[in-house]
Amino acid sequence: MGKLTVKQVKSAKPGTHVDGLGLLLRVRETGARSWILRVQVDGQRRDIGLGSDADLTLAEAREKAAHLRKLARQGLDPIAERDRHKRQVPTFAQAIELAHAELAKGWEEKTGEAFKASLLAHAAPVIGRRKVDRIGAADLIEVLQPIWTDKPHQARKIRRRIVQVLQFAKARGWRSEPVPEPHEVRQGLARQDLGEGFKAMPYAEVPAFFAAQLAKDATAARLALLFAIATAARSQEVRLARWEQLDLDRRLWARPAQIMKSKVAHTVTLSPAAVAVLRMAGEKWGFAGYVFPSAREGRPLSDMALSKLMRLAGRAETVHGFRSSFRDWAAEERPTVPAMVAEMAIAHSVGNATEKAYLRSDLRALRFELVDGWGAFIAPELGVQDGV
16 A cells, blocks of 8 residues: 555655655656656666656556566566557547548548547647547546537537547557447536437427428429438438439339448338329429439539428428437337337448448348338328338
């Protein structure tokens, strides 16, 4: 058991203070404070600097000293081990650069730029000088606390990006401790107002909204909105839908990688309601080119076209929020359907690495069953009644 206490370390006067087993706290007249390990190496006394008390707590200094004493007993050079460790483990700021250089090879340029810029702006000033093997939940909380409630959506993005850097560091062997879990971080922060994210319409209100929009003029934007609701697809995927991607007889929409957020191709199973909306569009503008064309020939709808309809309808929810409406409906009204099916229906990645390795099916039959139920729920007039 060490002699020093945390309180004694904080209030230590200039001089050398003994903790025991060779561990010393040296406080200089200038106020500089550092941990020293005094140990025998090859029959000679060696004083090994462990770091300042700003970098190491009393408990951490004891742990590090115990590790180096063990190396000395084994006949190894603890100073060489300390220096090797220092050289190999990067700081978080260095890890940002290293992770970005590698991970961004598989990203769009703007994704890589956003990843790096947000971490340099918010994380690097706080934890940039800390070694990646010593960053834990408390460090993430320190970074996120200033923006957690004021900018919740941005804060959650930064949390995910910090975790990505730490996971990269762990994969490279720079840290052995588990990466902090989201719940560990949330427990140390105030509750967020989830309304700051993508606002979703309660699923029970979707049928009435769908019917009201269906009764209005069938503009390209309105039919695109109805199709987005029926498929729980992202706005971009709907706006860039082309007829060559669609097979109405088989009720399939084969979306190419370039229009997907994940940059992975994905096939959507279409309900009778979704097919009915597609036929309305085809009969009005033809079955070639963009399914929902803009007024400018050969161009897709703008990214604001669908959102504008939500505002005109007096709704505060987002188009993206209908994906959550679908998921809530699936969870509440189809509890016997595995959650994996609903996640796959909206093109979310499912399962861990092992599960993905063994999951060879895209669960198409189950997805047809699920989307048919959703289509019958939101628009029974456009397809078969639910359960028939």
